[in-house]
Amino acid sequence: MRAVDIIEKKRDGIELSRQEIEYFVRGYTNGEIPDYQAAAWAMAVLLKGMTAEETTFLTLAMANSGEKLDLSHVVDIAVDKHSSGGVGDKTSIVVVPLVRACGLPVGKMSGHGLGFSGGTLDKLESIPGFRTNLSKDEFLHQLGTLGMVLSGQSLDLAPADGKFYALRDVTGTVQSIPLIASSIMSKKIAAGAQAIVLDVKVGHGAFMKTLDEARELAALMVSIGDLSGRDVAAVLSDMNQPLGQAVGNALEMKEAILTLRGEGPADFWAHCLEISSQMLVLGKRAETIEKARAMAQEALMTGQGLEYLRRLVDVQGGDVSYVDHPEKLPQAPIESMITAPVNGYLHEVNARLVGEAAVLLGAGRSKKGEEIDLAVGISVLVKVGDYVEVGQPLFLVHARDETTLNLAAEQLSAASVIADQPKAPLPLFYGLVSSD
Structure with a gap:
C-alpha cells in the first residue's frame, strides 16, 4: 500500500477502504507519511468529500491513535457534551452539575479558548485553586465517586487529530466537513462516554455560518456516533448574537453561578435547559424531553444544581467561597x-x-x-x-x-x-x- 495511491484514489472521488484510511492515519501519525502528502490528501477530501462510512473509519483510526478511556467499569453510563464554540457560551458550567443532580454521571474534557471563542477551562480557572489538569486516574476516580468531572485533556487522546488539525490550519482545508466531524468525534470517542450531546452553533460567531452547513455537520457526526456504537444527538443553536450577557472569563463564571441560583439571563437558562434535557434523555434518565425538562427545572429550583457545582469546585481544589460569593471573582x-x-x-x-x-x-x-x-x-x-x-x-x-x-x-x-x-x-x- 502506498500513500500516493490513496491520495490519487480520493482525488478521483473513489471511496477509500477502512484499511487504506487506517494505513494513511497511522503513517502520518508516526512520521512515515510526510506533511506534503497529508496536505494533498486533505485537499482531496475537501474537494471530493467522504461518505459517512469513510468518515467513521477516519474517526476511529484517529481515536485509536492514542490512549482511550473506558468508563464502563466506573459508571453504568456516562454522558458528554460538546459545543462547537461560541461567544458567551458558558453552558458546561451549568449543565454538568445540573445533569449530575438529576442522577446522570457526566465525564467531560474541555479546552482553553483560542481566538474569539472562549474556553470553559479559562472560566473555571477564575476560581482560585481550581485544577483542570487531572490525571487519567484522578479523572476516573472522581467520575466514580462524585459522578462528574470537568477537566482538561491531560491524556494523549487522538494524537493523530492534533497532527491533522495543525496541518489543516495552514493548508486551507479547515472547512472540510468530514475532517471537522472526524476531529470532534475522534476525541469524544477516545474520552469514553457512551452518550454524547453536540451543540452545533450557527451564525456570525460560529464556525458554521449557514444552517445547511451546520445541519450537514450535525448529521455526519450523529451518523459517526451510530456507526461507532455511541448514542449521539446534535442540537442546532443560534450564535449570531452572544449567548446570555457575559462575555469574558470571570464575568461568565459569575453568570453561570447566578443561573444556577435561578437569576441568570432568560436566553442562557433556556439554552442550558435544552442541552440538559437532551443529555438526560440520551443518558436514559428520562423517557421524554418533557420529563427531562421537569427534572432539570426541579434540580435548579431545589438548589441541587448549585450544590453540585460547589462539590465540583471543592473536589478539584477550588475555593468554594467564590461560588457562594461570586462578587469575589x-x-x-x-x-x-x-x-x-x-x-x-x-x-x-x-x-x-x-x-x-x-x-x-x-x-x-x-x-x-x-x-x-x-x-x-x-x-x-x-x-x-x-x-x-x-x-x-x-x-x-x-x-x-x-x-x-x-x-x-x-x-x-x-x-x-x-x-x-x-x-x-x-x-x-x-x-x-x-x-x-
Whole structure:
C-alpha cells in the first residue's frame, strides 16, 4: 500500500477502504507519511468529500491513535457534551452539575479558548485553586465517586487529530466537513462516554455560518456516533448574537453561578435547559424531553444544581467561597458604558465582533498558550429585536486600561446595527438531529 495511491484514489472521488484510511492515519501519525502528502490528501477530501462510512473509519483510526478511556467499569453510563464554540457560551458550567443532580454521571474534557471563542477551562480557572489538569486516574476516580468531572485533556487522546488539525490550519482545508466531524468525534470517542450531546452553533460567531452547513455537520457526526456504537444527538443553536450577557472569563463564571441560583439571563437558562434535557434523555434518565425538562427545572429550583457545582469546585481544589460569593471573582478596574447613538430596533448584535472586542481587552488568546486577563470582558445588555432609544446602554465594557478600552469600544460600535423597521427576535434553536 502506498500513500500516493490513496491520495490519487480520493482525488478521483473513489471511496477509500477502512484499511487504506487506517494505513494513511497511522503513517502520518508516526512520521512515515510526510506533511506534503497529508496536505494533498486533505485537499482531496475537501474537494471530493467522504461518505459517512469513510468518515467513521477516519474517526476511529484517529481515536485509536492514542490512549482511550473506558468508563464502563466506573459508571453504568456516562454522558458528554460538546459545543462547537461560541461567544458567551458558558453552558458546561451549568449543565454538568445540573445533569449530575438529576442522577446522570457526566465525564467531560474541555479546552482553553483560542481566538474569539472562549474556553470553559479559562472560566473555571477564575476560581482560585481550581485544577483542570487531572490525571487519567484522578479523572476516573472522581467520575466514580462524585459522578462528574470537568477537566482538561491531560491524556494523549487522538494524537493523530492534533497532527491533522495543525496541518489543516495552514493548508486551507479547515472547512472540510468530514475532517471537522472526524476531529470532534475522534476525541469524544477516545474520552469514553457512551452518550454524547453536540451543540452545533450557527451564525456570525460560529464556525458554521449557514444552517445547511451546520445541519450537514450535525448529521455526519450523529451518523459517526451510530456507526461507532455511541448514542449521539446534535442540537442546532443560534450564535449570531452572544449567548446570555457575559462575555469574558470571570464575568461568565459569575453568570453561570447566578443561573444556577435561578437569576441568570432568560436566553442562557433556556439554552442550558435544552442541552440538559437532551443529555438526560440520551443518558436514559428520562423517557421524554418533557420529563427531562421537569427534572432539570426541579434540580435548579431545589438548589441541587448549585450544590453540585460547589462539590465540583471543592473536589478539584477550588475555593468554594467564590461560588457562594461570586462578587469575589476577579473584577476589572475600569468600566465604561457604550450607548445607542439613535432610536430604533436592533437588527444585529454581531457575536463575532463582540468576541473579537473581548480579545482586544485581553479576555482571549490570539495564539496558543498566551496569557489572558480573567477579569476583563463585556456585558451585552441588549438582544436582536429590542427597541432602544438614544443614550440607552448597549454594552458595559470591563477593561484593564484606557488603551484596550478604546480598541474594544471601536470594535463594539460596529457590532450593533440599529434600524427604523421592527426586527423579530432570533430563535435560540433551529432543530435537533438524531438517529431516531
